[in-house]
Amino acid sequence: MFRNRSEAGRKLAEKLSLYKGQGDVVVLALPRGGVPVGYEIATYLGVPMDVLVARKLGAPGQPELGIGAIAPGGIRVLDDRLIRLLGVSKEYIEKVSQEEAQELQRRTQEYRDGRPDIPLEGKTVIIVDDGLATGVTARAAVESVRRRNPKKIILAIPVCASQAIPFMRSLVDELVCLLTPSELGAVGLWYSDFRQISDEEVKRLIESTQEQAQSKGEM
Template structure:
């Protein structure tokens, strides 16, 4: 039986790869990490499976005055996902969401330049795409990522994370063909609680991992 927490993102990625072994060394498989914290996990998954690695940049839309609470997310290609029930519950109007989205769209573009530069995005048509993050809470960011990838006509979209609450996993089956999660604790509370070491991942770490994998 595995321990109740992961040592760090790299250990979590190696364990997650074990649950994805059926995708190993397949020419039709790509692993996409969600920056920043998902990239160390995705690096280990892609390395263990022997498949290509890239990044998919999406940004959470935090609630006004409660930035950690995601009311939605944005992704490339104009993808925008809103938790309309939560937006109504909090009484968040369009005039409050607009500056938040504008700020996050600018950060998405900055990260796109920092991590990908002018390098073209891979052709994912007909491919199996494994989307990896270090964990999920509401799942809004991953939902945006899955919808962005769906627009690229893949054969299959797989969401793979070390830890997420059961209701989030179930909800993501609306946009993914498969959801692979190692831990589904209740109560969940926060992703970082399920790691012994959970520092912020820096731009430099993301760039270094992509460079080491031949993508920088």
């Protein structure tokens, strides 16, 4: 168990020390929960951090159960097995996709606050979240990043269901995970403090890492 997301980020950062001080590394954190984790990694490595807003598509009546996810660049991935099992209609999928696309756009604009995307072409990109259950959101995030022609994609997560590890490893160049329980339950169960992260905190942490990177000439 981790005390909080910051501790999880510091422990992940140690596993990524090979990339410390490299000028072609970018951390992309999935908000909101992945941002405090990503902040610790970006600060330790001395590299910039940005957000990658990917949105889960919640099942009917069970918004926390992801039947798919969307990410920038028009990416949409679906869990076909779960959709069949739950009998989810195409009409519902289109409706929730449109709703989440609007929220994705809103959050991206708010978190960026007018800043342009950090270029990813030819870079080593470290995608960070605070935990993975099914991995559907991370899968959408990885596909979105891959379309921007990075040199290497690393997925760094504190805790991930063991069943999801083989598939997630097949999607990226490197997977770094600290805990792989066979019975994950909710991601929050693996943190003593799993409080909600505010939009204001997300923006503050992003700005802080980018200012640090600019001062070192990394952006």
